[in-house]
Amino acid sequence: MTASTPPRTADAPTTTAGATPRTVLKVNDLTVEFDGTTAVDGVGFDLAAGDTLGLVGESGSGKSTTALALLRMLPPGGRITGGSVELDGQDLAALPEAALRALRGRRIAMVFQDPMSSLNPVLTVGRQLDEALRAHGAHPDRRERAARAVELLDLVGIPDAAGRLRDHPHRFSGGQRQRVMIALALANDAEVLVADEPTTALDPTVQRQILDLLTRINRQTGTALVVISHDLGVIARTCRRLLVMRHGKVVESGTTTELLRAPQHPYTRQLLAAVPRLETPSGAAANSVPGPQPLLTVTGLRKTYGSRRRAVTALDGVDLELHPGETLGLVGESGSGKSTLARALVQVHAPSGGRIRFRGEEFGRGGERTARREVQLVFQDPYSSLNPRMTAGQIVAEPLIAHGLGDRAARAKRVAELLEQVGLDPASADRHPRAFSGGQRQRIGIARALAPEPSVLICDEPVSALDVSVQAQVLDLLARLQRDLGLAILFIAHDLAVVRQVSHRIAVLHGGRIVETGPADRVVTAPEHPYTAELLAAVPRLDPAPAPALTSRSTA
Amino acid sequence: MTALAAPARALPARARNRYLAGLLTGRGLTGLALVGTVALAGLLAPLLTGQDPDAQGPLALAGPSAAHPFGTDDLGRDLFSRVLHGITTDLALILSAVPVGALAGCSLALLSATHRWADTAVQRAFDLVLAFPGLILALAVTAVLGPGRWPVFIVIALAEIPLFGRQLRSGILVQREREYALAARVGGASRPRVLLRHVLPNAVDPLIVQAAVALSVGVFIEGAMSFLGLGVRPPEPTLGSILSQSVGYLATRPTFAAAPLAATTALVLGFTLIAEALNRGIRR
Amino acid sequence: MRTFLLKRLPSALLVLLLASFLVFLILRLIPGDPATTLAGPDAGPAAVAAIRAQLGLDRPLFGQYLHWLGELLTGDLGPSYAIGGQVADLITDGLGATAQLTAAALLLVVVIALPLGVLGATARRRPVGAAVRAFTTAVLAVPPFVTGVLLVLLFAVTLGLLPAGGHESLLDAPDLALQYLLLPAVCLALPSAAVLARYLTDGIERALAEDYVRTATAVGVSRRRIVWRHALPNALPSAVTVLGLQIGHLVAGAVLVERIFAWPGLGQLVEQGVLRRDYPVVQDLLLLIVAVYVTVQLLTDLVYAWLDPRIRWE
């Protein structure tokens, strides 16, 4: 082990089945540079056959770069400037391209983060599996390859595998696509599987399925796993050993159990502290007290998309109430209609039925006009919701111009104020979105939403793409705003721990209906609806207990 | 060497002006130099050559010599002077007609974004213009207006309208559904404001590339019209008219065609390189 | 697909109606009239008047328009004014010749553009990329009337390999017909091929930068296969759109090319018709071209949807 912290002495490989497994991957002092800046700085680790290793660390710490360097697939501009990656004693960093190609997929395989863009949209899933299978010439017969493809899809748990070979990726759900990616990586029985953020942006149930799948594969085929995530919960669930990275360096490493129980490095401790835990009771009540009169009332809201013949019912009779100063958490699996509800409330999409009342006035009878200014939305994706052609200042000023608030000077002042309020330097107003980090971008979005002085803030998954430390910052900010301004917040998320922490009440959306509403702590601790219970069971926990993946899963 | 996607993470602010960055590459600079040299030669024609481009003489179809660096044409006119003046005419025509056509096309595309009916109407109008063979268009316009620069200008502009319009329209359709456009609407921006202030600036990128390509199409149209006797009023030289004049002597006097061909090739290559450079700059 | 067609059909018909009006109007806007052309160089006004009356050109314009539409609807295109024969026969013959030429050109466009486009996007060595660019530039910079004459001079006059121009029926003498077809098809195809190659290069370059290419690389797929089997299919849908646009250009280009190669197609017929103000021929022909174009647009939209599975299911 070449980690920067000394190896731990106590119960290191206790639960391992075999005696001393063979080391398949040996990384020594790996250094990667991008145009002069060092992204990975002297990383080293060993990976034994059948072992599982987790890579955690904040955004930009070099996790993905490390993973890509393992296959020597760095983006243009990136270069391995030092160290070695030895696969069974063979140094990948020094191998010619052709030899490398023969290794990729066959001995070391990778699962990429975004399953939508990582699958070829115009080729059927069957074709893509076929391509992977024929790449190494192991299966010369076409029919044999087809059979193997079915087998693979079966293995990753896609129902009706044979039938779905002919489907294109867009016909699969996000979780299924991620499984197809895994099937691709498994096609040639690689010894090492590197999974880069395999579950980010998936809802807890799907996330759990994927993680279970990886664990199962590790156990069934003996494939060694490297799992990368910014979510410690994910890692804790899957990996036996952990590597914590920061600024391109490994700051701490050890078995998961040890690290979670007694973190050594201050950064690791900070990271752990920032992880919201489902067990933590809601902090909302302490933050603000909701008013008695509902501000926003939704009754029987319906929304169907598409033509009459191929209609999709996204919302099917939703009832909700939102009080001033209250945070209402909205959870539900992907596609349950959360965003649709948000969009109906900010009047981007007209609902197909039902009523929305704001301050007692119904939409369509005057209520919509006040609501247009007072109900604002914070978008899920902090990058795509900011106009790349505008500066931060212009973006925040847009609603002010649109609602005719103040003259040029007054607007400039207000923009500076808003930026400060969300914790950004007002001097950065003339920078474009791409010059901000993910967390900072999300704050620009919040500042924009706050600009017309709304009384209701709708946050559509505002933190799901952020790592825990940035996520904590954003959550703090929202809490402060609610306390100071008495905002009502509709908080949409799939991370139940986060939702419990920030919400007064929680509503559970399932198939376009609210199946359960109640005080946050009660919904989490004593769910009434079976679907809520299912969601809760799927949440990965940080308790060290179930972590060592090589043991059989306990029922705890 | 594998081409991989750069992670869409924060890029340093150095790429502030992507167009400039694109242009300031080897490719872009070569393109600029090519177009610049040809354009400059055209602009400085009166200084570079003392000869009247229309002055005829008994010495017809002469090869290159000291007095006539590119030789003379079939009417004994100095080709050097004619080609240089022709460049000016071509550039003036193309650099005015292409932007006008582009602007008109873009306006129509914007119009089509306002309503479903407007969209259908504009789309079909584009189809209609595209479906008419250029010859008929050229003939009709020339017949109505009389020969000269205007018909050439109009035909080039007309040809560009649907090309720019379609491209921008599809760009708008894509950009309009982006989250930032929704965000602008949630922020209270009116439909026109969303379209003009938010969607448009993001949809014009492919047009910059298209513009460079359109310039070469302009050269092409000018030449074809000259060939059909519908071009700029003689004896005013244009690259196209000199070329079509030279066609009859390709077998016996290839030097006649060489100079105008070199000039058009340089222009088209220059535009191409600039387009490629901008394209890469945008994509970076 | 049926709904798609049903949705597009009315607007396509409307385009045709509009086009018919435009065609009619444009022809009347062009000065010179069929009667004076028919009357010959030294005719007197009496002869002209007689011919005008005979052709029905002395009737009011709108009446003439309606009469023409009526003829179209009954499917009787009538006789041509100046070229001789029935318009329907003229157009059928010309259409056959032009269809051969454009089909061959289209094939060549694809055959030339595909490797060039791929090479342009993947050439790792600078000279190869530069050569591809030089070729596409030259082809775009040299107008077809020069290319055509050069091709004839080289392959027909100097080398004596191919005929200088003309047309043979494909049915009577297929091998001869192909010889006649080759040069005009190449001349017609080159500019479109260059344009298409450019769009392909662009599309492939874009596709190669996509995440799914990274996936394929990680799986171990060879570079060659990645380009042809993974990146190219993604560049195809937009290339098909460009190709659809190019078909319009091919028809326009046919006017020049058919002239240079004495190819008796629609381009020649349009030119002859316009030059002699043969209203029936030009009117029916232009309308046909518009109809073909509109159909091609419909087809490209369908092919696009077929090539891009995401469209098909929406």
Added chain:
Amino acid sequence: ADTATGQATGDAAGPRRGGVLTVGTGVDFTPALLFAQSANTLVQRLVFNTLTRYDDKLQPQPELATSWQVTPDGASVTLKLREDVTFHSGRRFTADDVVFAVKNLQNPARSAQLRSTAAAVTDFRKNGDFELTLVLAHPVSNLFDLFEFMIVPDSATVEEAFAGTKLIGTGPYTFTERKPGSSITFARNEKYWNPGRPYLDGVEIRVVPQAESLLSSLRTGQTHLSYSIRGKDIATLRSDPQFRITPYDTGSGAYYIGANLTAEHVSDKRVRQAVAWAVDRERLVEQALGGYGTVSATPWPKSSPAYSAEAAGHYHHDPERARQLLKDAGLTGISLPFAHSNDPGNTAVAQILQYDLKQVGIETVLQPTDSPTMQKQLIAQSMPALWTLSHGFAQLHPATLAVSAYPFNEAKNSSRFTSPAYTDIVRRAWQRPDSDSPEAKALYGQITDVLLDEQFVIDLAIAGLTEVAVGKARGATLNKFGYLNLDDAYLTA
């Protein structure tokens, strides 16, 4: 000087039977102009015959008519016809067919240039099937121009001929197929009245609109014979022994500048004369026509009875004189519109003229015009101040020009020129029984004088058709109207 007709002089073996001759032309055959003179008259004499045919000295020779008798007062002409002639349809040719042919030309819709001459025939007297007397309203000096011009069609199928679907005549070849815009093909008429003729199995006329391509098709041997090669292209073939080049006096061949006398400035005769002095005709012939043309200030070719070397050289390049004339007219720095046909050849001519005029102080604005538009303006007499075109008909009897060619027509012309004196001379020259007596020639001289003085048509150069043939194509000739005669043509082995 140019009298050679491509006889098979050097060919020892003599005419060979068989083979298909390919003739290239730049302009497609227009059926509607079958009975008029147009840009493509290659077809007429292949399928049809005329009554007589001129020899090189403008003396009529027998064809369908074996002999003829004109009464001394010129009031009628009696024709004896061949008795062994059948149409391609099998029907026998008789005097009725001649009657039909004349009446056919009298129909204005046929737009025959010689309609005025045909119209002078007021009565037909048949004497049996093969003798016919045409009674004339007045004597016409160009009667045999009409007989050279008038093809004898089959009366039963004349409308189909006019539509281009069926051509039935008595000529050496039968029409087999026409592909508009592409080709017309003919096969040997096995029952041709001229025994042993024609030699060729067939003829194909190929339409190659692009001048360069036509030249290439000659070079590659795809085409054997053409009359549509431009002068400057012929110049490039001159040194090539593979080709025989034969100029004719025939066809549409005089380049001129026309003036609209109702337009500003050019209404002044001195301005028109200044134009005539300003043009460098030698350079025009050299640069625009490749040397294939004769400088001339009059319309007449050398073979014409009206030709006079002195008159032809009346105007020559003298810019000083032109400037002086303008000064006399009190004009400096005038600007005039100048129309020309927009094809490359005429555009070159116009540019040369423009440059020459500019040298004497006449600025011109060129107006490239496509030929139908030009045609309409010519007939409507709405031409701009100046234009340039070419005209034909000077190769025949001089009166034909003045009564049948639109630029010179005394009754109505594009220049809007009218003068009782001109009308009088022209009528007198036309309405006389003979055409080359001294009195006739004196009248021609007077016509020439009016033309040279008035300059409403400013003649520049005579350029007849030029035959370019590959070595093995022999024996083709043209008549005075440019009808292709392949009776004696053959291909050597």
